[in-house]
Amino acid sequence: MNQRARLDPAPIPFIDVAAQRRRLGRSVDEAIARVLGHCQFILGPEVRTLEAALAAFCGARHVVSCASGTDALVMVLMAAGVGPGDAVICPSFTFTATAEVVALVGATPVFADVEEASFNLDPESLRAACATARALGLRPKAVIPVDLFGQPADYDRITPIAEAESLFALDDAAQAFGATYKNRRVGALAPATATSFFPAKPLGCYGDGGAVLTDDEELAGVLRSLRVHGEGSGKYDCVRIGLNGRLDTIQAAVLIEKLKIFPEEIVARERIARRYSAGLADVVSVPKLAPGSTSVWAQYTIRLADGRRDGLAAALKPQGIPTAIHYPVPLHRQEPYRRFPVAEGGAPVSERLAEEVISLPMHAYLDEATQDRIIEAVRRALRA
Numbered sequence: 001m002n003q004r005a006r007l008d009p010a011p012i013p014f015i016d017v018a019a020q021r022r023r024l025g026r027s028v029d030e031a032i033a034r035v036l037g038h039c040q041f042i043l044g045p046e047v048r049t050l051e052a053a054l055a056a057f058c059g060a061r062h063v064v065s066c067a068s069g070t071d072a073l074v075m076v077l078m079a080a081g082v083g084p085g086d087a088v089i090c091p092s093f094t095f096t097a098t099a100e101v102v103a104l105v106g107a108t109p110v111f112a113d114v115e116e117a118s119f120n121l122d123p124e125s126l127r128a129a130c131a132t133a134r135a136l137g138l139r140p141k142a143v144i145p146v147d148l149f150g151q152p153a154d155y156d157r158i159t160p161i162a163e164a165e166s167l168f169a170l171d172d173a174a175q176a177f178g179a180t181y182k183n184r185r186v187g188a189l190a191p192a193t194a195t196s197f198f199p200a201k202p203l204g205c206y207g208d209g210g211a212v213l214t215d216d217e218e219l220a221g222v223l224r225s226l227r228v229h230g231e232g233s234g235k236y237d238c239v240r241i242g243l244n245g246r247l248d249t250i251q252a253a254v255l256i257e258k259l260k261i262f263p264e265e266i267v268a269r270e271r272i273a274r275r276y277s278a279g280l281a282d283v284v285s286v287p288k289l290a291p292g293s294t295s296v297w298a299q300y301t302i303r304l305a306d307g308r309r310d311g312l313a314a315a316l317k318p319q320g321i322p323t324a325i326h327y328p329v330p331l332h333r334q335e336p337y338r339r340f341p342v343a344e345g346g347a348p349v350s351e352r353l354a355e356e357v358i359s360l361p362m363h364a365y366l367d368e369a370t371q372d373r374i375i376e377a378v379r380r381a382l383r384a
């Protein structure tokens with residue numbers, strides 16, 4: 001490593017959206033200008049173009065874009081008729097939105113634990129959560145496996161349980177669009193997949209955005225109605241209760257351009273993750289990919305036990321190296337969610353991870369000198 005990289009105190013962005021802007025050049029500006037030219041700001045032609053491009057990319061037959069990843073999740077639950085008396089099994093170690101949407105439709109989130117290696121839903125805890133739900137007089141109706149930090153959950157083990165329990169599986173792939181599981185892309189792993197285009201996501205727009213990916217034509221039709229206030233054959237024909245859940249045309253235009261470079265960005269993310277692991281595996285617990293899975297590395301998250309992760313964050317901060325804790329409190333311990341049930345056996349892995357995880361800067365434009373500076377700083381801090 002060169003000496004300059006070692007001494008450079010310049011702050012490092014956690015995610016460098018500006019570097020991607022430079023790479024995109026004028027293409028995004030021109031795409032936005034085209035929308036400003038035709039003025040079809042709501043469901044303009046770019047929305048359909050984007051949906052077709054996303055479908056071609058992930059192999060799902062239908063893509064219904066929408067206003068956010070949260071709307072994508074909630075619209076699927078609404079379409080599946082999930083409501084009061086229903087239990088929806090969610091991992092506890094995830095972002096709030098996964099369980100929030102369950103409560104929003106009046107159903108009960110039942111929290112399951114995650115697996116130590118992947119941080120994703122533990123199939124055995126899913127089974128236990130169904131039993132817990134039934135014991136409480138709830139109908140187990142759906143499961144929301146989350147593809148946390150960019151790596152798909154273990155669908156070959158989850159799907160048979162979901163089928164045996166008659167659960168509708170909704171993949172929360174807010175962090176994992178573009179990842180693969182046994183040669184299948186995210187979007188084709190569950191009957192419905194929700195993703196997010198929040199700017200910090202691997203494929204992000206310049207505001208809020210999301211999409212549902214599905215092969216189910218009937219579901220896609222209901223989702224298209226739901227995102228426009230439940231409209232039927234015309235604007236003032238209302239056939240169901242819906243919401244205002246459309247993706248803005250300008251955001252679709254941005255995403256069309258970003259999708260063109262996304263495959264290269266995925267390769268860059270994989271390379272950067274491998275470099276991190278090569279530089280850190282001997283000093284800290286680095287993330288593990290399950291055999292047959294790829295990740296889009298929404299986060300590169302290491303683990304440090306015994307309160308050492310807070311010391312690491314404190315040591316890196318003055319060196320201009322940001323870190324983040326995803327997530328410091330498992331959902332079943334968050335105040336609004338404490339009243340909801342946890343699977344028999346509890347969620348000890350989620351609780352432990354919440355105390356041990358720490359994420360390092362991760363994006364497709366992290367150059368080697370900057371990454372070496374981060375790796376060296378982490379190694380120095382852990383030696384201290």
Ligand SMILES: Cc1ncc(COP(=O)(O)O)c(C=O)c1O
Pocket residue numbers: 068069070071094095097098146172174175195196197198208209210
């Ligand atoms: C796991 C997970 N689910 C759902 C969401 C919600 O996505 P959005 O912020 O686009 O509503 C996010 C994004 O933050 C997420 O990380």
